[in-house]
Amino acid sequence: MRVDETSLRQNTEPAPLKAVAVRATRSVELSVVIPLHNEAANLDKLFARLLPVLERLNLTYEIICVDDGSTDASVARLLELRERIPALKLVSLSRNFGKDVALSAGFDYAQGAAVVPLDADLQDPPELIEQMVVKWREGFDVVYATRRRREGESMVKRATAKYFYRIFDRITDIPIPHDTGDFRLLDRRVVDVLVRLPERTRFMKGLFAWVGFRQTALVYDREPRNAGQTKWNYWLLWNFAIDAVTSFSSLPLKVWSYLGLVFSVFAFLYALFLASFKIFRGIDVPGYASLMVAVLFFGGVQLITLGIMGEYMARMYNEVKGRPLYLVRDAWGFEAKE
Ligand code: UDP
Ligand code: MG
Numbered sequence: 001m002r003v004d005e006t007s008l009r010q011n012t013e014p015a016p017l018k019a020v021a022v023r024a025t026r027s028v029e030l031s032v033v034i035p036l037h038n039e040a041a042n043l044d045k046l047f048a049r050l051l052p053v054l055e056r057l058n059l060t061y062e063i064i065c066v067d068d069g070s071t072d073a074s075v076a077r078l079l080e081l082r083e084r085i086p087a088l089k090l091v092s093l094s095r096n097f098g099k100d101v102a103l104s105a106g107f108d109y110a111q112g113a114a115v116v117p118l119d120a121d122l123q124d125p126p127e128l129i130e131q132m133v134v135k136w137r138e139g140f141d142v143v144y145a146t147r148r149r150r151e152g153e154s155m156v157k158r159a160t161a162k163y164f165y166r167i168f169d170r171i172t173d174i175p176i177p178h179d180t181g182d183f184r185l186l187d188r189r190v191v192d193v194l195v196r197l198p199e200r201t202r203f204m205k206g207l208f209a210w211v212g213f214r215q216t217a218l219v220y221d222r223e224p225r226n227a228g229q230t231k232w233n234y235w236l237l238w239n240f241a242i243d244a245v246t247s248f249s250s251l252p253l254k255v256w257s258y259l260g261l262v263f264s265v266f267a268f269l270y271a272l273f274l275a276s277f278k279i280f281r282g283i284d285v286p287g288y289a290s291l292m293v294a295v296l297f298f299g300g301v302q303l304i305t306l307g308i309m310g311e312y313m314a315r316m317y318n319e320v321k322g323r324p325l326y327l328v329r330d331a332w333g334f335e336a337k338e
Contacts, residue, residue: 026111026112026188028060028062028111028112029059029060029061029114030059030062030114030115030116031061031063031112031114031115031116032050032054032061032115032117032129033064033107033115033116033118034066034106034117034118034119034120035068035099035102035103035105035119036065036066036070037074037096037102038070038071038074039070039074039121039228040070040074041226041227042121042226042227043074043077043120044077045226046120046126047081047085049122049126049127050118053129054087056130057129057130059133061087062088062089062110063088063089064090064091064106065078065089065090066091066103066105066106066109067090067091067093068093068096068098068101069095069096069097075090075092078090082332088333089109089332089333089334090330090331091105091109091328091330091332092330092331093105093326093328093329094329097325097326099182099231100202101325101326104195104326105326105328107195108195109334110191113188114188115185115186116132116185116186117182117184119181119183121226121227122225122226123225124145124181128145128183128218128220135218139214140216141186141215142184142185142190142211142213142216143184143215143216143217144184144185144208144215145184145218145220146178146179146180146217146220147180147219148219148220148222160234160237164241165179167245168245168248171252172248172249174206174209174210175209176205176209177209177217180205180217181205182204182205182208184208189213190211190213193211194207198319200315200318200323201243201246201247201318201319203243203244203248205244206247243315246311246312246315247315250312252308253308253312256301256305
């Protein structure tokens, strides 16, 4: 197995962040990064819609497909397409690493002065790239696409998404735009920052917002998936939410000392009450029920606390191990790098 140089970015020595003052002039102006996992059924339609858009833009472009451990014909199909689309490049990861990591891999390889991550299932309309480029040329560094409606998604999914954003807003300092996915245009200076972020738990939406810069929004209608199945289920979404919160907030760790304080004050007052009861009335009524409730309740609270600490510790362990974010099995179209 060939391990690519860029894939061995180590956690221990992040390159220094440097501000890029002027818009870099580069040979490739626009990179479209497409993370894909078993999307063979969507590829023809995807390129049929994407290529005319890119041609109309009248700028130099590249399309970087990141195969995230596909087990279907995606890679074979892309290699066929490469024969007639010279701008198509392909990075194949050694296994399935998840969309956020696949996207990071794509950013590492992207050369463009602007980078647009795009889903392979046509849920992100490629036509919107034209408007993004217009805004970019006006001087915006991030042009994100906010969806007006969510087609083909259940009520439960919409409701959980809504509450997730609300809670996230409450407990973190960075405002992430609601109903906004990864589909956006990023200027090179933003991409340069993102590829230097060493963290392993990559909640991309949060990172996109964290970088700041001049951001603006476009509104679009999100279509249902073209073909195939979404890889998300509620368990994955729940874990995604935990990743999101733990990577941008330490409130869940801190809240327990305050709760503990409140409980201690109550416990103290209750102790005073029990003592005076004993002194003035002479008898104390054994209260099995209250005892049981208190024991179970505090046992529960302590387990939750431990669990939350565990969540953070597991993530710290993950970061400390410093394993490469992803491994590249093969890459096509990056002659200069090989
Ligand atoms: N994807 C990926 N790796 C994964 C899961 C998904 O690269 O482990 C890609 C997938 O092929 C698609 C994009 O990420 O291009 C969005 O995935 P999906 O449509 O399943 O997510 P949703 O649109 O439901 O959020
Ligand atoms: Mg999708």
